Amino acid sequence: MASVIPIVDLEQFNICKEPEDVGDDVQRQLAAQIIDAFSTVGFVGLKNYGIPQDKLNALMTEARTFFKLPVITKKKYSIRPTHEDERGGWVCLEQEILNPDRPADLKETFNVVNQSQLWPDDEVPGYRPTADEFYRLCWTLSQRVLLLIGLGLGLDQPCYLKKTHSIDGACALRCLFYPSIKSHPDVRPNQIRCGEHSDYGSITLLFQDDVGGLQLRTRDGEFVPATPMDGVVLVNVGDMMQRWTSDKLVSTKHRVVIPEAQAAREKARMSVAYFVIPDDDCLIECLDGSNKYEPITSLDYLNMRIGATY
Numbered sequence: 001m002a003s004v005i006p007i008v009d010l011e012q013f014n015i016c017k018e019p020e021d022v023g024d025d026v027q028r029q030l031a032a033q034i035i036d037a038f039s040t041v042g043f044v045g046l047k048n049y050g051i052p053q054d055k056l057n058a059l060m061t062e063a064r065t066f067f068k069l070p071v072i073t074k075k076k077y078s079i080r081p082t083h084e085d086e087r088g089g090w091v092c093l094e095q096e097i098l099n100p101d102r103p104a105d106l107k108e109t110f111n112v113v114n115q116s117q118l119w120p121d122d123e124v125p126g127y128r129p130t131a132d133e134f135y136r137l138c139w140t141l142s143q144r145v146l147l148l149i150g151l152g153l154g155l156d157q158p159c160y161l162k163k164t165h166s167i168d169g170a171c172a173l174r175c176l177f178y179p180s181i182k183s184h185p186d187v188r189p190n191q192i193r194c195g196e197h198s199d200y201g202s203i204t205l206l207f208q209d210d211v212g213g214l215q216l217r218t219r220d221g222e223f224v225p226a227t228p229m230d231g232v233v234l235v236n237v238g239d240m241m242q243r244w245t246s247d248k249l250v251s252t253k254h255r256v257v258i259p260e261a262q263a264a265r266e267k268a269r270m271s272v273a274y275f276v277i278p279d280d281d282c283l284i285e286c287l288d289g290s291n292k293y294e295p296i297t298s299l300d301y302l303n304m305r306i307g308a309t310y
């Protein structure tokens, strides 16, 4: 099935180019394509965005090495999600429930945040520097997308969205590991790799390996595959952005299912998500002045949503 996700070529405005050198017309054209995708599908695929594939591969290799460590070792790096200052580190298998109508998710994650956090420097010395560098590349790319959104929405200050997401702010990088179903044979009825959910923040950058299983819900309620494509990063709208834009941009529910084919079930899956989240004290208040949603700070909104996930 052809993908429902529009693809936008970011070559002319990618992170290797100086934004000042890119003509207004190019920026406006890209902005229009992104707004079109975000106000219909809620997802866009970007190609030629400027983060080398090698950097993603290197991060996935380091993360895989971490996930393969014994549970007792990984436990030293556990997060405490309900403590605002302890959200960086390891989330164990079946710790998160993204859809409360299903059993817990068959996934492990490692979260990289802008706080002091524990790192497995002895066991996987390359993980921290590789992840830190990838974090910065993702932040730079997210700034490009936020600028295009600001332009496409016709904001008086197109840079406003970009400026409310500082490099040392609330964004979070997350490596996700979905173990092979062979190594985890007792899957419970209705259990999947990642339950149906929408993301909490402004936007999310999502890099997947080639295993597949990600699906998104179309407007008529049907889930369709978001098949991995070489060199494409998915970007999707989160709930805070939907709120900010009074529902002009839509955050679309998505999930990760267990593949049906035996060969695919036996493969572990990895993905990397970069959650783009406004700075803690940023007030999310309808940009069109409509007051459709009550203003709320980014941190209050995030705490409310995270509290419901664990």
Ligand SMILES: O=C(O)CCC(=O)C(=O)O
Binding pocket: 176, 194, 199, 206, 208, 214, 254, 255, 256, 270, 271, 272, 273
């Ligand atoms: O692993 C994936 O492809 C999706 C993960 C996801 O949706 C999330 O972490 O919010």
Ligand SMILES: [Fe+2]
Binding pocket: 197, 198, 199, 204, 254
């Ligand atoms: Fe998600």
